[in-house]
Amino acid sequence: MSRWKGLPGELDPRVRQLVVALRRVKDRSGLSLRRLAARTGYSTSSWERYLSGRALPPREAVEAIARLGDDDPARLLALHEVAAEVWGRSPDGAPAPRPPAVAGEAVPEGEDPGTPSGAGEVPRADPSRSRGRVPRATLVAGAVALVAAVAAAVLLAARLSDGEETAAAPPLTGTSAAVTAPGTAGEPDRPVYTCRSERIDGRWYAGNSRTMKAILAKGHAGPEVAEAQCLLREAGLAPGVVDGIFGPHTERAVRGLQKRSGLVVDGIIGPHTWKALRE
Known part of the structure; x- marks a missing residue:
């Protein structure tokens, strides 16, 4: 198992929980950072930042590492959702600066840290992740429409029932x-x-x-x-x-x-x- 360096002290506990969980999944996968980057479509330097608490990984990266580590994506995505709500904010709710980058931080011993990431770096797309996925907004909109339709049907049935009672009286x-x-x-x-x-x-x-x-x-x-x-x-x-x-x-x-x-x-x-x- 890799020996990880300590996370920044100012890191929010909810973000820390996500990073620790991602480190454990990475260890279980047995992949180096280079192999992890090749398998997920996100660069080595990106994974360095994700696993050191210096950047919040996107949902797709969390799903990808969960599959490689044979972990439950739902559990990691739940941690990611909580971490996303507090990312970049201080405990009192005011915007806070991101943890400073430290050379070699969160990189397992014996691995090449890779090329440092630039400000304009864009993660490589993984076509396999986009196939067959339904956007979250579409699912929510469909659920709302279904509830509205059921409510309208119930109201109409109640009105018809009341009308029949009136005719029979x-x-x-x-x-x-x-x-x-x-x-x-x-x-x-x-x-x-x-x-x-x-x-x-x-x-x-x-x-x-x-x-x-x-x-x-x-x-x-x-x-x-x-x-x-x-x-x-x-x-x-x-x-x-x-x-x-x-x-x-x-x-x-x-x-x-x-x-x-x-x-x-x-x-x-x-x-x-x-x-x-x-x-």
Whole structure:
């Protein structure tokens, strides 16, 4: 096994962990720096810097040395990802200078250190590493699109289910006191809701919606909210004006119903609160 020189004292512990792991893999491979450079496509001087903590190796170099050392690439890539986040930064998060280059540092004894690397050195490409690889961004984008499609399908199924429930419910008959939303000249198309409460098959309906599943919370609006407001009035609570807008008065009335019915008091109307409203 090669005898390695010490790493720079100012090196971040997370970078140090990656470098130590790469040194062990290199030792297990039994390759000299020259042979390692020939097998990976990265120059000898590049590997000198990678294995001495003076430069952060690219992901491709980490994968290449993992294959040669018969190691798990995922483990080394995880260490590389952590090291990349802190590379070139001091412990307090401010930019820090890279460790100084020291002649012969991190070069195993008996090996030719190779030609020093220049500022414009570009690693040689290894065609075998690029074949069949899918860009990371493509995988992430595909996963996001799949999640969005599943969520849209679930929402559509829920809406269709609610619509079928509405069609199957018995027609409402009978009348009760009508409560209308105050209209203004600037809102000619604002909906006007009425409460026509009637008990059918052991449940209360107010003529605006027959849902038992709609999730309503403060800020929502529509006929389902008006239905809940009518039923809250029927239950002896005060949701304010029946205008189909879930405001603070409606939320306070919902909390009162939930507390009275032994439900979770969160001010949100869900299936359990609907059941309490229609009982």
